[in-house]
Amino acid sequence: MNGYLQVNSPFGKLRANGLYAAMQKRKMRMNWTQIGNLEDIPRQGSRVVNTAAGEIALFRSVDDQVFALDNRCPHKGGPLSQGIVHGKRVTCPLHSWVIELESGNAVEPDVGCAHRHEVRVAHGVVFLEVRAEV
Amino acid sequence: MTKNKMRLVVIGNGMAGIRTIEELLKMSPDEFDITVFGAEPQPNYNRILLSPVLSGEMKFQDTVLNDWSWYEENNITLHAGKVVNKIDRQRCMVETATGLAVPYDRLLIATGSNPIMLPIPGINLPGVLAYRSIDDVEKMLTAARDNNGTKKRAVVIGGGLLGLEAANGLSLQGMEVSVVHLCDWPMERQLDQVGGGLLKKELEKRGLKFYLSRQTEAILGETEVTGLRFKDGEEIPADLVIMAAGIRPNIDLAKSAGIYCERGIVVNDTMQTYDPKIYSVGECVQHRKQTYGLVAPLFEQAKVAANHLAEYGRMRYEGSSVSTKLKVTGIDLFSAGDFNPGPDDEELLLQDAARGVYKKLVLRDNKLRGAVMYGDTVDGPWYFQMMRDGTDITEMREHILFGQAHLGDSGRGGAASVANMPDSAEICGCNGVCKGAIVKTILDKKLFTLEEVRAHTKASSSCGSCTGLVEAILANTVGGDYSAKPSKKPMCSCTELTHEEVREAIAKHSLKSLPELMQTLGWKTPDGCHSCRPALNYYLLSASPGEYQDDSRSRFINERVHANIQKDGSYSVVPRIWGGVTSPSELRAIADIAEKYKVPTVKITGGQRIDLLGVSKENLPKMWGDLVKAGFVSGHAYGKSLRTVKTCVGSEWCRFGTQDSTGLGIKVEKMTWGSWTPHKFKIAVSGCPRNCAEATIKDFGVVCVDSGYEIHVGGNGGIKVRVTDFLCKVASEAEVLEYCGAFMQLYREEAHYLDRTAPWIERVGLAYVKQRVVEDAAGRAELYARFLESQKYSQDDPWKERAEGKDAHEYAALATI
Numbered sequence A: 001m002n003g004y005l006q007v008n009s010p011f012g013k014l015r016a017n018g019l020y021a022a023m024q025k026r027k028m029r030m031n032w033t034q035i036g037n038l039e040d041i042p043r044q045g046s047r048v049v050n051t052a053a054g055e056i057a058l059f060r061s062v063d064d065q066v067f068a069l070d071n072r073c074p075h076k077g078g079p080l081s082q083g084i085v086h087g088k089r090v091t092c093p094l095h096s097w098v099i100e101l102e103s104g105n106a107v108e109p110d111v112g113c114a115h116r117h118e119v120r121v122a123h124g125v126v127f128l129e130v131r132a133e134v
Numbered sequence B: 001m002t003k004n005k006m007r008l009v010v011i012g013n014g015m016a017g018i019r020t021i022e023e024l025l026k027m028s029p030d031e032f033d034i035t036v037f038g039a040e041p042q043p044n045y046n047r048i049l050l051s052p053v054l055s056g057e058m059k060f061q062d063t064v065l066n067d068w069s070w071y072e073e074n075n076i077t078l079h080a081g082k083v084v085n086k087i088d089r090q091r092c093m094v095e096t097a098t099g100l101a102v103p104y105d106r107l108l109i110a111t112g113s114n115p116i117m118l119p120i121p122g123i124n125l126p127g128v129l130a131y132r133s134i135d136d137v138e139k140m141l142t143a144a145r146d147n148n149g150t151k152k153r154a155v156v157i158g159g160g161l162l163g164l165e166a167a168n169g170l171s172l173q174g175m176e177v178s179v180v181h182l183c184d185w186p187m188e189r190q191l192d193q194v195g196g197g198l199l200k201k202e203l204e205k206r207g208l209k210f211y212l213s214r215q216t217e218a219i220l221g222e223t224e225v226t227g228l229r230f231k232d233g234e235e236i237p238a239d240l241v242i243m244a245a246g247i248r249p250n251i252d253l254a255k256s257a258g259i260y261c262e263r264g265i266v267v268n269d270t271m272q273t274y275d276p277k278i279y280s281v282g283e284c285v286q287h288r289k290q291t292y293g294l295v296a297p298l299f300e301q302a303k304v305a306a307n308h309l310a311e312y313g314r315m316r317y318e319g320s321s322v323s324t325k326l327k328v329t330g331i332d333l334f335s336a337g338d339f340n341p342g343p344d345d346e347e348l349l350l351q352d353a354a355r356g357v358y359k360k361l362v363l364r365d366n367k368l369r370g371a372v373m374y375g376d377t378v379d380g381p382w383y384f385q386m387m388r389d390g391t392d393i394t395e396m397r398e399h400i401l402f403g404q405a406h407l408g409d410s411g412r413g414g415a416a417s418v419a420n421m422p423d424s425a426e427i428c429g430c431n432g433v434c435k436g437a438i439v440k441t442i443l444d445k446k447l448f449t450l451e452e453v454r455a456h457t458k459a460s461s462s463c464g465s466c467t468g469l470v471e472a473i474l475a476n477t478v479g480g481d482y483s484a485k486p487s488k489k490p491m492c493s494c495t496e497l498t499h500e501e502v503r504e505a506i507a508k509h510s511l512k513s514l515p516e517l518m519q520t521l522g523w524k525t526p527d528g529c530h531s532c533r534p535a536l537n538y539y540l541l542s543a544s545p546g547e548y549q550d551d552s553r554s555r556f557i558n559e560r561v562h563a564n565i566q567k568d569g570s571y572s573v574v575p576r577i578w579g580g581v582t583s584p585s586e587l588r589a590i591a592d593i594a595e596k597y598k599v600p601t602v603k604i605t606g607g608q609r610i611d612l613l614g615v616s617k618e619n620l621p622k623m624w625g626d627l628v629k630a631g632f633v634s635g636h637a638y639g640k641s642l643r644t645v646k647t648c649v650g651s652e653w654c655r656f657g658t659q660d661s662t663g664l665g666i667k668v669e670k671m672t673w674g675s676w677t678p679h680k681f682k683i684a685v686s687g688c689p690r691n692c693a694e695a696t697i698k699d700f701g702v703v704c705v706d707s708g709y710e711i712h713v714g715g716n717g718g719i720k721v722r723v724t725d726f727l728c729k730v731a732s733e734a735e736v737l738e739y740c741g742a743f744m745q746l747y748r749e750e751a752h753y754l755d756r757t758a759p760w761i762e763r764v765g766l767a768y769v770k771q772r773v774v775e776d777a778a779g780r781a782e783l784y785a786r787f788l789e790s791q792k793y794s795q796d797d798p799w800k801e802r803a804e805g806k807d808a809h810e811y812a813a814l815a816t817i
C-alpha cells in the first residue's frame, strides 16, 4: 500500500514510478473521496463521516496528522470520535480504552482493533479511501 | 543523525540495576549502548521469590524477570557470570578478572549486598551456607534431599525475616529445623514482644524449634559441619548451618576505586556518587544515612537514577518508609513504621486470642506512626498509606482498629484475611475479578505494582473500594510491600509532578495555557493524555477565571458537548429546574419539546430534575434552542460542576418546616450554577431535621432548624455512602450563601481533580476545613469573594451559546458519502 504515494510536498520527488503513474495505478485499486478540509476537523479532535457501511471517524492529531477509524470501539462499540485525542491515540468515552490511531489497535493490556481506513491530506484537502466492497 | 551513543555500563545484574535499565528504556530507548556485568550466571531473577523456591512452591524459571531474549531484544550486552574487579576512573573503564575491559561514559553500580558471615571458628566448613542467591538455594535443596533415611538437621542462625523464611522452607523440605536468635523473640526489628510471641507459637506448631537469647560461639566439625556451640556451653547437632545474621552493603569494588563510601556507597538525591559519571542504586547504596534491604525503596531509587541518566533531571529521591510482610504461607503478619511507642505516643491495641489476631497502632498528634499486625493484615496497606500521607485520623479513631471495612466500605465486611480466601472469592465487584485470577496474572505477567495489576486485571480500576484487598493480594503473592506507591504520587505517567506541585507551578509561573504549561513543566508527552489534560484544563481555569481560554479538546465528551453520553452513543438532556420547583407552563414546554424530538424516555432524576433520554447528537442544538426559548438553562447534569440543589417543601407548606428551605435552595442554586469543580458537586436544603431532601449525603447540605441553619459537608451517596460531617450552625440565609461559596471555593482551589469532597476532607482533615471556612472569618470572606468573581464568567448558558451556533462542528457530521 505504501511505496508510491508517500511523498508529501506538491513539488516533491517524482520518483521513477511518478505521480501520474501512481494515480493511474491507484485508480485501479483505490477509490479516494474528497471529504472536506483539514480545518474542518478540530486539532486534537475528530469528525464523523457517514457512509453506507457505517460511521467513520476522522481524527486530527496535535501535529496535524489525520487518521481514519471505524467510529466503533472494539470494546463495546463506543463512539471513538467523541473521545479525547492525545498524541496518536484516542481514549474511548465509554470505558476509557485507549486506541492507537495509526493501527486501530487497543493499547495493552486491552485487546481489540478498530478497523482503519486509508486517508490522505493533500493541499489541505482530506481524502478518504472507501472500498467499494465494504 | 547517527550520533555516537553514550555508553552505559551496569555492574550487578540484580533487581535494582535491571529495574533502572527498564525505567531508562521506557524514558529514552535509544540513548545508550548498555553493557551489564553480573557475577551470577543466571539472567535477572526475582530474589525475593527464593523462599517459595526453597519451600517448593515455585520453580526457578518462575522467578526469572528478564530472560536472555530480553537482553537481545534491547541490544544489551550481558556478561553473565563475570565479576568486575576493577573500576579505572581515570580511563573510564571497568575490568574483569578474566581480562575483559569495557569503557563507559556513565557507570551504574548495583552490586547489592553480601550476607554477614560471623567471624567464628568453623565458619568455612562445608555445610555452612548463606541465603542470598539461587545458588545458595540449590545447595540447600541438595543438602535437604540426600538424607539416607534419617531426618537431617538444619540450624538457622538469625531469627529475622530471612532466617525464618529459610527455616520454614527447609522444614517444608523435610528437615528438622532450629532457629538460633540473639533476642527474646523473633523478628524484633519488625514485631513487638506480643506479636513476636504469637509468631513463635505458630512456627513451633509447624515444627520449628527456637533457641532464643542465645549467641553462637563456634561451629563444630572436622571435615564438615556436625553441630554448634553456644556461649553458655550448650552444644546442639547440625548437618547444615544457614547464616542469616544480616546483610552488609557490597561496597568493596567501589571503595577500591576510591569512590566515597561510609556504610554504603554514598549518593545524593539524584543517586549520583561523588564521581559525577558514576551512579549507584540498590542495597549497596547509602542515601541520607540510610541503607535499604527491601525492593520497594530500591525501585524508587531506580526510577530516579533512570530519570537522571536520561538527562530529564527532574526527580529526586527523598528516602522511603518501608513496610514488611513475612512470606510464609498461611501466616499473616505486617509491620510498618515505628511501633515502639515513645512517651508522647498513644497506643491502640486489639487482641483477639480466639481468632489469633493481634493489632497495635501507635499514634502521635492524631497521626499514625507505626503498626504491627498479626493474623489479620487486610488493612495493613491502608494503615501504611495513611502513615505516609500523614492523614489526620481524629475522625476515625474509634473505629480505626477494626479496619477500613468498618468505615463503610460496602460489601467487603467479612473479608478477614486474603491469605485464607479461596481463589474463587470475588475481589473486585465492579469488574468481576476473583482472587485466583489476580494471583495468576501477577505471577504470569510478573507484576509488581498496584498500577500494573489494575491495568492487567481491571481489578480496583473502577470504584477503588477493593484497592486494599488487591494490595494485600499483591503483597501476599510477591512479598514485601511492592505496591508501595512512592510517597509522592505523580499526576499521571506524563509527568513526575504531583497534583499539588502542578497547581503551585501554575500559580508561581502564572501559566495561562496548556501548551505553555506542558513546556514549562517538561511534560513527557507532546500533548498529555486523557487523564492529565482534563485535570490541567480545570486547574488553569480555576486559577485564572475569565482569562483562561477553556480548551474544549481537553474536556471529557459530556462537558465538551454539554450533554450526557449514553451507552448507545445518544445523549440525555436535563434542563435546570431551580430548586426542583417547576410550573405547569414549564412542564408543558418540556412535554412539547419531548414530543417534537421524539424523545424515547422521560424520567425524573434522583436530583429532582427531568431527564430527556435518547437524543441524537445532531438534534441537541435545535432542542436546546427550543428549551432556551421556553426559559430554561443547562442543568449541567453532565459536568464536574454544580449539579442540582435538592430541596424539600419546607415552612411554606410542610407542618414541620422551620425555614423556607425551597426558597433558600433556589437562592443557593442561582448563586452556584455553572461553576466548575474538581468533581461533581451536589447540594440539598431540608426544612427540618426530618431531612426529606437527604442533605446529609450531599457535598454541601443545609438542615434548617428553628434557630437557624446547620451546615453539613463532605457527604455522598454512591458506591461508598458517606454521611456528611457537621461543619457549623449559622443564623441567616446570607450566611448560608457565604459559607457555601467559601466552602466550594476552598474545594475548587485545593482538591485534586476527580476527588469528591469526601476523600478530599478525609485527606486534609475536617479540622482544616473548619479552620479555613468557619474560624478564619477574613479568610472566608476572601474565599467567598473569589467564588463570586469566578462565577461572573461561568454563568453564560452553554446551551444558549450552542443553539446560536457555537462549536457547530461538534454536532454535525463532516460528510455523508
Ligand SMILES: Cc1cc2nc3c(=O)[nH]c(=O)nc-3n(C[C@H](O)[C@H](O)[C@H](O)COP(=O)(O)OP(=O)(O)OC[C@H]3O[C@@H](n4cnc5c(N)ncnc54)[C@H](O)[C@@H]3O)c2cc1C
Residues within 6 Å of the ligand: B011, B012, B013, B014, B015, B016, B017, B037, B038, B039, B040, B047, B048, B049, B050, B051, B082, B083, B084, B085, B110, B111, B112, B113, B131, B132, B133, B162, B165, B250, B253, B281, B282, B283, B284, B292, B293, B294, B295, B296, B298, B325, B327, B478, B479, B480, B481
Ligand atoms: C531470600 C530473600 C528473600 C527476600 N525477600 C524479600 C521480600 O519479601 N521483600 C523485599 O522487599 N525484599 C526481599 N528481599 C530483599 C531483596 O531481594 C533485595 O533488597 C534486592 O534483591 C536488592 O537488589 P539489588 O539490586 O540491590 O541487589 P541484588 O539483587 O543482590 O543484585 C546485585 C547483583 O550484583 C552482582 N554483583 C555484585 N558484585 C558484582 C561485581 N563486582 N561484578 C558483577 N556483578 C556483581 C551480584 O551477584 C548480584 O547479582 C529478599 C532477599 C532474599 C535474599
Ligand code: HEM
Residues within 6 Å of the ligand: A005, A006, A007, A008, A009, A010, A011, A012, A013, A014, A019, A032, A033, A034, A120, A121, A122, A127
Ligand atoms: C489537477 C489536479 C491535481 C493536481 C495538480 C495534483 C497534484 C498533486 C501533487 C503535486 C501531489 C504531491 C505528489 C508528490 O509530492 O509527489 C499530490 C498528492 C496527492 N494527490 Fe493530487 N493532484 C490533483 C488531483 C488529485 C485528485 C483529484 C485526487 C483524489 C481523488 C488527488 C489525491 C492526491 C493524494 C491522495 C495525494 C497524496 C498525498 C499524500 O500522500 O500525502 N489529487 N497531488
Ligand code: SF4
Residues within 6 Å of the ligand: B648, B649, B650, B651, B654, B655, B656, B657, B658, B661, B686, B687, B688, B689, B690, B691, B692, B693
Ligand atoms: S425536611 Fe422537614 S420541612 Fe422538609 S419536607 Fe421534610 S419534614 Fe417537612
Ligand code: FES
Residues within 6 Å of the ligand: A073, A074, A075, A076, A077, A078, A092, A093, A094, A095, A096, A097
Ligand atoms: S466501548 Fe470503548 S471502552 Fe468500552
